[in-house]
Amino acid sequence: MYLTLSAYADPTPNTCVSAKTAPDRTGHKLYRRLTPGQHLFFEGDDAEHLYEVKRGMVRLARVLENGRRQIVAFGLPGDIVGFPEGGCYHTDCDAISDAVVEAHRRSALEDGETDHALHQKLTGAALQEICAMQDHFMMLSSKSANEKVAAFLLTMVDRIGERTEKGVVFDLPMMRVDIADFLGLTTETVCRAFTRFRRDKLISLDTPQRVLVLDPQGLRDRAEPE
Amino acid sequence: MYLTLSAYADPTPNTCVSAKTAPDRTGHKLYRRLTPGQHLFFEGDDAEHLYEVKRGMVRLARVLENGRRQIVAFGLPGDIVGFPEGGCYHTDCDAISDAVVEAHRRSALEDGETDHALHQKLTGAALQEICAMQDHFMMLSSKSANEKVAAFLLTMVDRIGERTEKGVVFDLPMMRVDIADFLGLTTETVCRAFTRFRRDKLISLDTPQRVLVLDPQGLRDRAEPE
DNA sequence: CGCATCGTTGATCAATTTCAATGCCGGTGG
DNA sequence: CCACCGGCATTGAAATTGATCAACGATGCG
Numbered sequence: 018m019y020l021t022l023s024a025y026a027d028p029t030p031n032t033c034v035s036a037k038t039a040p041d042r043t044g045h046k047l048y049r050r051l052t053p054g055q056h057l058f059f060e061g062d063d064a065e066h067l068y069e070v071k072r073g074m075v076r077l078a079r080v081l082e083n084g085r086r087q088i089v090a091f092g093l094p095g096d097i098v099g100f101p102e103g104g105c106y107h108t109d110c111d112a113i114s115d116a117v118v119e120a121h122r123r124s125a126l127e128d129g130e131t132d133h134a135l136h137q138k139l140t141g142a143a144l145q146e147i148c149a150m151q152d153h154f155m156m157l158s159s160k161s162a163n164e165k166v167a168a169f170l171l172t173m174v175d176r177i178g179e180r181t182e183k184g185v186v187f188d189l190p191m192m193r194v195d196i197a198d199f200l201g202l203t204t205e206t207v208c209r210a211f212t213r214f215r216r217d218k219l220i221s222l223d224t225p226q227r228v229l230v231l232d233p234q235g236l237r238d239r240a241e242p243e
Numbered sequence: 244m245y246l247t248l249s250a251y252a253d254p255t256p257n258t259c260v261s262a263k264t265a266p267d268r269t270g271h272k273l274y275r276r277l278t279p280g281q282h283l284f285f286e287g288d289d290a291e292h293l294y295e296v297k298r299g300m301v302r303l304a305r306v307l308e309n310g311r312r313q314i315v316a317f318g319l320p321g322d323i324v325g326f327p328e329g330g331c332y333h334t335d336c337d338a339i340s341d342a343v344v345e346a347h348r349r350s351a352l353e354d355g356e357t358d359h360a361l362h363q364k365l366t367g368a369a370l371q372e373i374c375a376m377q378d379h380f381m382m383l384s385s386k387s388a389n390e391k392v393a394a395f396l397l398t399m400v401d402r403i404g405e406r407t408e409k410g411v412v413f414d415l416p417m418m419r420v421d422i423a424d425f426l427g428l429t430t431e432t433v434c435r436a437f438t439r440f441r442r443d444k445l446i447s448l449d450t451p452q453r454v455l456v457l458d459p460q461g462l463r464d465r466a467e468p469e
Numbered sequence: 470c471g472c473a474t475c476g477t478t479g480a481t482c483a484a485t486t487t488c489a490a491t492g493c494c495g496g497t498g499g
Numbered sequence: 500c501c502a503c504c505g506g507c508a509t510t511g512a513a514a515t516t517g518a519t520c521a522a523c524g525a526t527g528c529g
Contacts (some may be wrong), residue, residue, distance in 0.1 A: 038500065054423060083468055085385040089377050129355035129362070136355070143369045148328035150376040151305060151315050158381040158427025159311040161478065200453035201384025203486055208509055225493095225508055242309060388517065419476065429518060434477055451476055451525095 064101030073116025114190035166210035278336035290327030299342025340416035392436035
């Protein structure tokens with residue numbers, strides 16, 4: 018719905034060049050449409066803009082020389098990504114589903130004069146980001162694999178879940194390996210957690226992507242020990 | 244050096260009440276002196292101030308109901324701690340050595356009009372904080388125990404190390420359990436990493452606190468695999 | 470001197486990673 | 500149309516790491 022056919026037909030969705038598709042101007046707002054795999058920016062790029070995710074999902078990642086990767090965050094609608102430090106981005110960012118982002122000039126973050134409301138919004142988002150990352154620390158360090166996956170699924174319930182008569186449903190746009198790199202686990206361990214939750218009737222998978230949460234409370238019990 | 248004798252004599256350094264010692268006014272600046280264990284604020288407290296660490300070290304921690312604790316960060320001189328979200332702190336903060344902090348009113352962060360330079364400084368610090376936490380993610384998720392401890396020691400080298408003819412020396416003000424909770428390990432595992440590094444002649448310990456780094460490059464090799 | 474706290478070490482155990490194989494599905498080309 | 504191929508998901512078995520449990524040593528303080 019947010020993509021023209023020509024955007025879908027992009028022949029090089031995984032190219033290693035940041036998205037430079039002509040942005041739409043809608044009113045005063047600067048939107049950009051992304052297809053899966055398309056990059057918004059790379060670590061080290063000069064940070065011209067911050068991006069507010071409007072639709073779809075992006076992923077923020079850091080890669081080490083040895084190939085190990087950490088997914089720092091998933092950007093969901095409402096999230097602002099691309100906070101700069103020293104004038105440049107310090108993660109890569111690419112879309113993991115069709116996505117729409119709104120670009121805000123970096124100057125709006127650094128300068129409160131021109132657009133005071135936007136400045137407030139962006140600095141507020143930075144503070145939220147700090148808090149969210151601290152939450153993520155708890156996840157990464159003091160939780161077992163099952164707890165991590167359960168907690169991850171619960172945040173998905175809150176953020177992209179749709180209530181149905183059978184339970185809460187959502188589509189995971191990211192691969193298992195993304196979830197693993199987000200949680201500091203391996204793909205196999207993530208899979209096994211999914212399998213266990215399925216066996217225990219907490220969730221059900223129509224496809225590997227489509228998750229139906231049958232027992233949110235059960236999941237909550239798994240997310241926190243004791 | 245930064246504490247009066249009466250401050251040392253504080254009979255309840257670990258009390259559950261935030262430090263409310265009469266702050267010194269030096270010029271226009273608002274300083275506060277802390278003794279080890281003294282709290283600057285608690286999670287959930289209304290965030291009146293942000294604090295810039297001037298001397299010593301503080302620790303930022305979150306505690307879960309089940310008792311598990313995550314040290315979110317150590318605050319070293321130059322760091323700014325206490326970024327609020329929703330008007331309140333989201334970690335506890337206490338001193339782990341004698342420390343001096345400078346208080347900045349929260350309004351300086353939220354309002355750019357009154358003190359523009361300070362506002363810039365604080366928002367800039369928030370962005371740095373985001374970047375630093377992303378670094379910490381790499382540490383927490385994609386590293387082995389030895390890699391984590393080696394990386395930790397290297398940041399200490401950079402931040403509090405003093406060059407001597409024998410190597411770089413520093414005093415760790417925090418306990419082993421703090422390092423463990425910072426790195427997502429147990430005390431025993433941290434100890435074993437220290438012991439291994441000592442056996443391998445990368446470091447030497449005069450006391451458990453006093454670290455002499457004999458071979459920074461060796462430590463660097465341990466911090467990043469391959 | 471004795472206790473309490475912290476650090477260290479050893480032995481065992483459980484969890485997760487690693488390695489390996491299989492299944493599944495969509496896309497491609499014969 | 501169908502067989503093959505590649506990427507992703509899943510499962511199993513073995514190997515490894517770090518946690519846990521337990522004990523001991525060192526230090527500082529009442």
